[in-house]
Amino acid sequence: MTATAGSPSPEGRGLRRSLGWLAALGVVLVLGGLLGLIYVGVATLTSMLLFGWLLLVGGLVGLLQAVQMRGSSFFWLGVVVAALNLAAGVVVIRHPTGTAAALTMFAALLFLTGGVFRLVGSVVVRGPQFGLTLVQGAFGILLGVLVLAEWPSSSLYVIGTFFSLALLFDGLGLLAMGLGGRRIVSLVEEPERDRLRPPPASPAPPKAAEEEQDQSHN
Template identity: 25%
Template sequence: MNIESVPFRVPSRLMVAGGMGLMIAGMLALAAPFISGVAASGLVAILVVSAGCTMAAFSFKDKFWGAGLAKLILGVLTIVIGVAMFMMPVVNLMALTALAIAYFIADGCISIYVTIDEYRHKYGSWGWSLFSSIVTLALAGILMYQFPASSFYAIGTLFGVRLVMGGISTVIAGVAGDQIVDSAEEVIQEELDKIEKDEVEVQPKAA
């Protein structure tokens, strides 16, 4: 007696295929960081425009005309900013790079504070946390030192790395899912074989 596990393997194999696609897209982004950076900044601009359209649409449902008018003005302003970001990709890249630098500085400083707290209370892998914090601050320093030239590669590189890491995680999850199906299939097959063996042993006695 055999079991059919193909339907259970399809999602896992789709995850593996999707993860490999993400990795390929990430490598292409890393190969052309400026182009991928412009694409990423364009995506951000589209999201900003979408947010503005949503705000403007919901402003008409407000019960009070004053609040509704304020939301409408804010929505229109958000749309204008999003369109400007889309029409000026280089300026958008510079702004996103500046935000990335600020984020890395904040992340590094907060991580150092957490590391000191971990070292003080003797818990956690504070050594790795300290190393990660130093690397983050060093990255912020490099981007800041090379700014605005770093705008032409920073966002695209970060976008590519994120795609590659996301692809690796997805492939690992898909492979793990396939292995779980293998293990479950072996256990179920063993149980089915036992049942079939018991049935064969019972039949002669019944005869």
């Protein structure tokens, strides 16, 4: 089916609708990220509960896959991995605060070790990105020290802050993708609508020329 002149094609309408839903999802994620930054403690507990349920679902799916592969050499490995995921999911759901504290400690140690490696590597190598790597290493060390200095109370807001920032930036990316995609579709469809538009009608002959033609016939 071809689109009439001046109206978007069915494919264009479907693409616009999909990009609109994408932009709407981006708005929801942005709002969730902003709310998470306001209520950081709630965001931390929510992220831990989501993490625990994801582990549980992953463990159940892995267990079903292991049962389907029974008789193969990977059966017991799949059972062990699924059992570990299930056990970790139960622990995270039952003790979200303790899990957040452990993950905060792990994140702080990662910041420290990553910052030290970047700092030492930038000083030893002195490559073209020396200044940027030096700043990244110093920032990682500073962030790790700040998190460890307030631990375990920092676990109430560190994970929630990271989770909310991830939602915020993902939402902004989806929003920009949806709005920019709709704009691109409009720019692509505009020449197509101009091509399908009917040509203008030829102008009618002047009245004086018609009178001269009538006189010549007479």
